[in-house]
Amino acid sequence: KNEVEQSPQNLTAQEGEFITINCSYSVGISALHWLQQHPGGGIVSLFMLSSGKKKHGRLIATINIQEKHSSLHITASHPRDSAVYICAALSQYSGGGADGLTFGKGTHLIIQP
Amino acid sequence: NAGVTQTPKFQVLKTGQSMTLQCAQDMNHNSMYWYRQDPGMGLRLIYYSASEGTTDKGEVPNGYNVSRLNKREFSLRLESAAPSQTSVYFCASRLDLGTDTQYFGPGTRLTVL
Numbered sequence: 229k230n231e232v233e234q235s236p237q238n239l240t241a242q243e244g245e246f247i248t249i250n251c252s253y254s255v256g257i258s259a260l261h262w263l264q265q266h267p268g269g270g271i272v273s274l275f276m277l278s279s280g281k282k283k284h285g286r287l288i289a290t291i292n293i294q295e296k297h298s299s300l301h302i303t304a305s306h307p308r309d310s311a312v313y314i315c316a317a318l319s320q321y322s323g324g325g326a327d328g329l330t331f332g333k334g335t336h337l338i339i340q341p
Numbered sequence: 342n343a344g345v346t347q348t349p350k351f352q353v354l355k356t357g358q359s360m361t362l363q364c365a366q367d368m369n370h371n372s373m374y375w376y377r378q379d380p381g382m383g384l385r386l387i388y389y390s391a392s393e394g395t396t397d398k399g400e401v402p403n404g405y406n407v408s409r410l411n412k413r414e415f416s417l418r419l420e421s422a423a424p425s426q427t428s429v430y431f432c433a434s435r436l437d438l439g440t441d442t443q444y445f446g447p448g449t450r451l452t453v454l
Contacts, residue, residue, distance in 0.1 A: 232383065261443070271431060271445035314383070329443075331383030 230255045230319050234332035242340055247302040249335045251315035258318050260298045262289050265312040265334065274300075274313075305339045312336050343367055347432050347446035354422045354453045362417040362449050364432030372435050373415040374399075374443075375407060377428040384431065390415055391437075422453045 231254040241247055251260065262274040275282050275289040277298070282289050286305075291298040302309055312334040319330065345366045354360055366373065371392045376384040386399030390409040404426060406418045415434075419426060432446040 263445075269429065269448045269450075271433075271448075273442045273444070276441050316384075329386070331385075333381065333383045 230257070230317050230330040232315060232317050232330050232332040234313075234315055234335050236335060237333070238336045238338075240338045240340065241305055243306060245305050245339075247305050247309070247337065247339075249300045249313050249315075249337070251298045251300070251317075251332055253296050253298075253317040253330075255296075255319060257293075257296075260291055260318065261316040261329070262298075262300050263314040263316065265314060267311065271314075276318075302337075307339045307341050310338050345432055345434055345444050345446035347430075347449050349449060350447065352449060352451050354419075354451065356423060356453060358422050358453075359418065359420050360422065360451075361419075362430055362432075362451075363414070364416065364446055365414045366432075366434040366444070367413065368434065368436075368444065369412070370434040370444075371412070371437050373409065374433040374435075375405075375415070375417045376431045376433065377401065378431060378448075379428050387417065387430075422451075424453045427451060427453045 233252050235250045259276050259278045261276050263271050264274050265271045277289055277291050286303045288301040314334045316329050316331045348363045374389045375387040378384050385401050387401055387405050388399055388407040390396045393412045396407050396409055408416045430449045433443050435443045
């Protein structure tokens with residue numbers, strides 16, 4: 229079973245700071261997802277990536293397959309970025325049901341004005 | 342497009358009672374999923390349906406049943422609720438297993454007394 233670890237668990241920063249959230253996984257994957265869970269509870273998919281880097285607005289996601297590590301960066305952070313960020317690894321070998329998607333516990337981010 | 346809808350949003354049950362959580366999507370997706378989210382844990386897959394007419398167990402299926410009523414609808418039933426089933430339940434869908442974006446419903450917060 230793939231183990232997905234996120235760090236930090238909690239992060240408080242000031243508006244404008246550059247934010248980095250890390251995700252590491254234990255076995256080979258075919259893709260990694262980053263999700264955002266709003267304070268109200270809704271979950272939105274941000275990225276799916278299998279190599280390199282993807283960028284959407286102020287959000288950047290990178291992945292290093294050899295090191296089994298991914299990062300989510302937020303540039304010029306804003307209070308509206310406050311949310312829980314979740315990474316989920318899609319295993320190369322689906323053996324636990326569905327498409328083998330294993331979720332991290334999430335990083336709770338608070339951006340203070 | 343409503344996306345993925347879930348009913349109800351909140352529910353309180355007594356131990357032993359039964360209930361059905363409803364989920365519907367209007368994106369013509371083939372794959373649908375039920376997850377539960379508990380404090381300090383990542384999302385865990387309860388059941389999934391890769392396509393209309395098929396359902397399979399996920400990581401934590403005990404105490405639950407599902408029905409893929411048609412392509413749009415995927416319901417989750419608790420036959421005899423237990424306090425351990427107190428959780429937030431999310432329905433999700435995607436076009437097919439393993440493809441890009443997974444879309445989540447708003448969640449159902451269930452408390453079993």
